[in-house]
Amino acid sequence: QSALTQPRSVSGSPGQSVTISCTGTSGDVGAYNSVSWYQQYPGKAPKLIIYDVALRTSGVPDRFSGSKSDNTASLTISGLQSEDEADYYCCSYAGSYIVVFGGGTKVTVL
């Protein structure tokens, strides 16, 4: 199982929207709705923000949304805020009880 593919970085101005893609295969992202997204600040543990493709964890602002089409999942941050500057990782179930993460995307707020 290979890592899921994410862009290394995305950026946007405050108030804008950014979308992070997470591309897998028909054996992982395309096969299951077990796609999750994690936000990580430097020196901190990852924090679950989206699970099961589009469900937000309690307390996560509704400007964070998740979706999936075929083998690609996406995380959209609408109304970008300075505190959204962090690293974001996608994760998917890949069958046979195996889990795979994406390489991570650094979001920069300009």
Place this chain on the structure above:
Amino acid sequence: QVQLQESGPGLVKPSETLPLMCTVSGDSIRVYYWGWIRQSPGKGLEWIGNIYHNGNIKYSPSLQSRVTILVDPSKNQFSLRLTSVTAADTAVYYCARCHYFGQRLEPDYFDYWGQGIMVTVSS
């Protein structure tokens, strides 16, 4: 409130075995999967493996020849052993709680994470 705490050596010599422990509080380890994930400096997250309280285990194919994960329900702990370590195993190691779905109890997402423990492999 569910809390996970990793413990173990911060420095391991090359070719030796890395032993880590994760202590769970605020929840019974007899529910959910429990997993290990690591992050090399400046790199992304890498899944190492998951264990269920009944001992069902799955390891990352890239690490399975060197990894052992065990669970001790009586102590609400689970452990990681990584053998024959090299500098490439230098990383922050996280333990996490993993939800599952379906009747086959397939892994879903990690909702609670430990703070992580930095392990350096060096002589």
